[in-house]
Amino acid sequence: MKPLLIIILLLLFALSCQQISNNKSTDKQKTETKKRVQVPHFNADSAYHFVDTQVSFGPRVPGMESHEKCANWIVNKLKSYSDTVIVQPFKARTYDNITRHGKNIIASFNLNTSKRILLMAHWDTRPFADYDEDESKHREPIDGANDGASGVGVLLEAARQFGLQSPDVGVDIVFFDLEDWGPPTDLDMYDEEYWGLGSQYWSKNPHVFGYQASFGILLDMVGAANPTFRKEYFSRQYASFVLDKVWQRAFDLGYGDYFLDEDGAAINDDHVFVNRYAKIPSIDIIHLNPANSNKSFFKHWHTLNDNMEHIDKQSLKMVGKVVLNVVYHE
Numbered sequence: 333m334k335p336l337l338i339i340i341l342l343l344l345f346a347l348s349c350q351q352i353s354n355n356k357s358t359d360k361q362k363t364e365t366k367k368r369v370q371v372p373h374f375n376a377d378s379a380y381h382f383v384d385t386q387v388s389f390g391p392r393v394p395g396m397e398s399h400e401k402c403a404n405w406i407v408n409k410l411k412s413y414s415d416t417v418i419v420q421p422f423k424a425r426t427y428d429n430i431t432r433h434g435k436n437i438i439a440s441f442n443l444n445t446s447k448r449i450l451l452m453a454h455w456d457t458r459p460f461a462d463y464d465e466d467e468s469k470h471r472e473p474i475d476g477a478n479d480g481a482s483g484v485g486v487l488l489e490a491a492r493q494f495g496l497q498s499p500d501v502g503v504d505i506v507f508f509d510l511e512d513w514g515p516p517t518d519l520d521m522y523d524e525e526y527w528g529l530g531s532q533y534w535s536k537n538p539h540v541f542g543y544q545a546s547f548g549i550l551l552d553m554v555g556a557a558n559p560t561f562r563k564e565y566f567s568r569q570y571a572s573f574v575l576d577k578v579w580q581r582a583f584d585l586g587y588g589d590y591f592l593d594e595d596g597a598a599i600n601d602d603h604v605f606v607n608r609y610a611k612i613p614s615i616d617i618i619h620l621n622p623a624n625s626n627k628s629f630f631k632h633w634h635t636l637n638d639n640m641e642h643i644d645k646q647s648l649k650m651v652g653k654v655v656l657n658v659v660y661h662e
Contacts, residue, residue, distance in 0.1 A: 369660050369661050370497070370660070371653075371656050371657050371660045371661075372493040372496060372497045372656060372660070373493075374489060374490070374493065374649055374652035374653045374656055375489060375492075376645040376646065376648050376649035376652070377645065378489045378492065379485045379486050379488070379489040379645070379648040379649070379652055380485065380643065380645045380648060381485075382409075382484065382485035382488040382489060383477060383481045383482055383484070383485035383555060383640070383643055383648070384640055384643075385405065386402055386405075386406075386455070386480075386481040386484060386485065387475050387476070387477050387481055387639065387640055389401050389402040389405070390475075391457045391459075391473035391474060391475060391476065392455060392456050392457045392476065392480065392481075393456065393457055393458075393459045393473045393513075394432050394433060394434050394456060394509060394510055394513070395432065395433070396473070399456070402455070403419075403435055403437065403455075406437055406455060406484070406488070406507060407419060407437060409488055409491075410437065410439040410488075410491060410505070412495070413439070413491040413492050413494065413495035414439035414440060414441055414491060414494070414495065414505075415440055415441055415442070415443050416439070416440050416443065417437070417438065417439050417440075418437075418438045418439075418440075418539045419435050419436075419437055419438075420435060420436040420437075420438060420533075420534065420537075420539055421433065421434070421435045422434050422435070422436065422509075422530070422533040422537075424510055424529035424530075424532075424533060426510075426513045426526070426529070427513070427514060427515040427519075427521065427523070427526040428515075432510065432513070432529075434456070434509035434510035434529060434530050434533075435509050436506060436507065436508055436509055436530050436533065436534050436539075437455065437506070437507040437509075438504060438505065438506050438507075438534075438539045439491055439504070439505045440502070440503070440504045440505075441491075441494045441495075441498065441499070441502060441503040441504075442498060442499070442501065442502040442503065443502065444502075445500075445501055445502035446502070447501045447502060447546055447662070448501065448502035448503065448504055448544070448545040448546065449501055449502070449503050449504070449545055449546060449547065449548070449549075449658075449659055449662060450504050450506065450545040450547070450548035450549070450606070450612055450614065451487055451490065451503060451504070451505045451506070451548070451549055451551075451655065451659075452483075452487075452505070452506045452507075452508065452531070452548060452549065452550040452551070452602060452603070452606070452614070453480070453483030453484045453486075453487055453507055453508070453550065453551045453552065454480055454483070454484075454507065454508040454509070454511030454512065454528075454530065454531075454552065454602060455480060455481075455484045455507040455508070455509060456476075456480060456508075456509050456510055456511055456512055456513070456530070457473060457474055457475065457476030457479065457480050457481075457512060458473065458474045458476060458479060458480075458512040458513075458634055459471075459473045459512070459513060460472070460473070460474075460516045460634070461473070461474050461634060461635050461636045462516040462517045462518065462634055463517065463627075463633060463634040463635050464634075464635040464636050464637075465635070466636075469636055470516060470518065471516070472636065474634065474635065474636055474638050475636070475638055475639045475640075476512075476638055477555065477638055477639050477640050477642065477643050478553050478554075478555045478556050478619075478630060478632070478633075478638050478642065478643060479512070479552070479553050479629075479633060479634070479638055480511075480512065481555075482551070482553060482554045482555030482556075482643060482647075482648065483550075483551030483552055483553070483554055484507055485555070485648060486551055486554060486555075486648055486651050486652045486655065487505050487507075487551060487655075489648075489652055490505070490652060490655055490656060490659075491505055493656060494659075499659050499660050499662070500660075500662065501546075501659065501662045503659060504539075504543075504545065506534060506539075508528070508530035508531045508534065508602050509529075509530040510529035510530045511527065511528050511529070511530055511531065511601075511602055512527070513526075513527075513529065514526045514527040524600045524604070527600055527601075528600070528601065528602045528604070528605050530602075531602035531603075531605045531606060532605045532609065534606075534610075535605045535606050535608070535609035535610040536609050536610075538610060543610070544611075544612065545612050546662075547571060547573075547574045547577075547612065547613050547614065547615075548571075548574075548603065548606055548612045548613070548614030548615070549574070549578065549614065549615055549617060549655065549658070550601060550602050550603040550606070550614060550615065550616045550617065550618075551617050551618075551651060551655070552601055552602075552616060552617070552618040552619075553618055553619040553629055553630055553633070554617060554618075554619065554647060554648070554651040555642075555643040555644060555647050555648055556619055556630040556631075556632075556642055556643070556644060556647060557642070557644035557646075557647060558590070558644075558647075559590055559619045559630070559647050560590065560592055560619060560620060560621065560622075561582075561590060561591045561592065561617055561618065561619065561620065562592050562594045562595065562596030562597075562620040563575050563579070563592075563593070563594065563595055563596055564596045564597070564598070564599050564601075564615070564616045564618060564620060565595070565596065565597060565598035565599070566598055566599065566600075566601075566603065566604050566607065566616070567603065567614075567615035567616050568595065570603075570607040570613055570614065570615075571607065571613035571614055571615050573613070574613055574614070574615045575615050577658060578591075578615065578617070578654060578658055579591050579593065581654050581657045581658050581661070582650075582654045584657075585650075585653055585654060585657060587650050587654065590647075590650060591654070596618075596620040597620060597628055599616060599618060599620070599628070601616050601618065602616075603615060603616045617651060617654075630642075
């Protein structure tokens with residue numbers, strides 16, 4: 333072979349290798365860029381303030397003035413952050429055969445984006461402190477700082493962040509009413525549909541006809557110190573892939589000691605009806621004690637001690653960071 337031809341072939345080979353190297357470098361840069369998702373900072377002080385403000389109105393039991401005042405405050409807050417807010421009034425019959433009036437509150441972000449994520453919490457509070465140590469208090473309404481207000485507080489701060497830095501996906505936040513008006517424990521009457529009346533209504537009558545979301549996350553009782561979030565039974569049955577996604581984010585953030593890789597009990601919560609009737613695969617991030625515990629939930633559940641004294645900023649921050657990381661990595 334002539335020397336000139338050999339030189340040309342060597343040059344072509346070198347250029348080809350360089351191109352391959354450049355392509356690999358470009359692909360690597362694209363991958364690294366894709367991985368570097370900018371997740372906004374979750375402000376625990378802000379979330380705590382949102383919880384405290386709800387509690388300051390008093391128990392948020394439908395029919396009480398404090399319930400109406402808190403609803404107006406939530407709506408105005410969401411209007412300042414989101415693209416649109418819908419108040420969905422409804423009527424529901426409670427266990428005592430009385431028709432009560434509730435209102436679900438829905439805020440939406442990125443209305444024109446087809447891929448959507450559903451975030452949920454209930455904003456009403458228990459009318460009965462039926463697990464209080466003082467039996468004379470069993471018919472008194474509770475503050476519901478953790479059982480209700482904590483999940484709402486985390487999602488209000490998430491909404492504030494969505495307003496400041498829009499995620500790539502559409503997000504809908506639904507605050508359910510009349511979740512907690514099930515019968516007092518001493519009546520010894522149970523029907524799963526006595527609970528979650530607001531989520532039952534919304535799941536059958538969504539705020540947008542034919543509404544669908546890729547998945548849903550419900551927050552319930554997420555503000556106590558040193559919480560234990562186990563993989564709730566119905567979440568595993570309906571939406572195991574969502575559990576895997578959320579728990580992996582929590583593990584990556586260093587929260588494996590709180591988001592435990594353990595099976596939890598079956599909890600009849602709002603996500604059950606969203607899964608059953610709206611057909612949206614949804615999970616429940618909820619404080620669950622071990623199966624052999626005397627009480628399934630946190631210490632002050634359904635007592636008059638469910639107040640701001642037992643709300644921990646770090647717990648709010650942890651759950652908020654996990655939710656934001658899930659949303660912004662979609």
